[in-house]
Amino acid sequence: MDDTRRSVIRLSSRNRLPGGNIPPPSPYNLLVPPIAQPGHTENLTVALTGASGILFGQMLLRALDADPRVARIHFVPSENSLRVLAEELGISGRTNLAEKLLGQPSAKIVQHSENDVGAAIASGSYPSSGMIVLPCSMGTLAGIANGIAGNLIERAADVCLKERRPLILCLRETPFNKIHIRNMGLAADAGATIFPIIPAFYNQPADSTEMARQFVFRVLAHIGLPQPGAYVWKPDQLSS
Numbered sequence: 001m002d003d004t005r006r007s008v009i010r011l012s013s014r015n016r017l018p019g020g021n022i023p024p025p026s027p028y029n030l031l032v033p034p035i036a037q038p039g040h041t042e043n044l045t046v047a048l049t050g051a052s053g054i055l056f057g058q059m060l061l062r063a064l065d066a067d068p069r070v071a072r073i074h075f076v077p078s079e080n081s082l083r084v085l086a087e088e089l090g091i092s093g094r095t096n097l098a099e100k101l102l103g104q105p106s107a108k109i110v111q112h113s114e115n116d117v118g119a120a121i122a123s124g125s126y127p128s129s130g131m132i133v134l135p136c137s138m139g140t141l142a143g144i145a146n147g148i149a150g151n152l153i154e155r156a157a158d159v160c161l162k163e164r165r166p167l168i169l170c171l172r173e174t175p176f177n178k179i180h181i182r183n184m185g186l187a188a189d190a191g192a193t194i195f196p197i198i199p200a201f202y203n204q205p206a207d208s209t210e211m212a213r214q215f216v217f218r219v220l221a222h223i224g225l226p227q228p229g230a231y232v233w234k235p236d237q238l239s240s
């Protein structure tokens with residue numbers, strides 16, 4: 001028996017239930033691995049799309065830029081996010097966008113056009129640690145959930161799914177129609193984390209900036225990058 005056949009048999013017998021059936025793959029077994037490993041620097045992709053809540057994306061870029069565990073941020077604003085940036089934050093133009101969002105230049109942020117499907121993050125051979133889309137429009141969700149890969153955001157997300165890398169989709173819409181809900185299910189089944197922009201209120205945020213900051217801290221804690229200043233419910237009950 002050749003080695004390939006032997007390994008196939010080993011694999012299938014390991015997956016066999018006592019009753020003899022191979023369990024169907026469960027999407028819920030595709031747990032998102034924490035990105036951060038001790039001593040390892042992260043190489044993350046951040047996409048902003050044309051959904052409301054661009055402030056949340058701005059807070060994400062600021063937190064990642066300030067985080068010494070993050071070495072490189074590939075930043076992809078969609079063409080339609082530019083319109084929302086102008087409407088919600090009064091920021092116009094596509095050049096030096098990261099600098100405008102941070103209020104200072106960044107040595108680690110590389111900005112890409114959504115049309116640049118030849119960027120490094122479009123290939124699975126490039127060692128990206130994962131991707132966060134914040135905010136994520138229903139249009140981009142549809143493109144990702146259905147494997148369209150029609151622009152760099154959809155393609156980089158597609159690469160994360162096929163390489164089993166973390167993909168966090170911070171959706172924003174209300175109410176949802178059945179198509180949105182179906183696409184959320186498809187994306188989740190393929191391994192994405194649906195992390196809608198539903199901020200917390202129990203921390204009594206003083207303003208929308210603090211609300212967005214704390215939401216971003218939850219996203220980053222979820223991928224293994226816990227942040228100083230993150231609100232913890234009942235911190236006295238943390239084990240020392």
Ligand SMILES: Cc1cc2nc3c(=O)[nH]c(=O)nc-3n(C[C@H](O)[C@H](O)[C@H](O)COP(=O)(O)O)c2cc1C
Nearest residue numbers: 049050051052078080081087137138139140172173
């Ligand atoms: C001010 C503004 C707010 C919008 N808010 C949302 C939103 O919250 N969710 C959404 O899915 N689309 C929203 N849209 C519509 C999207 O921008 C539009 O569907 C666009 O095609 C999304 O493209 P993109 O995913 O390539 O960025 C908004 C548009 C504007 C101008």
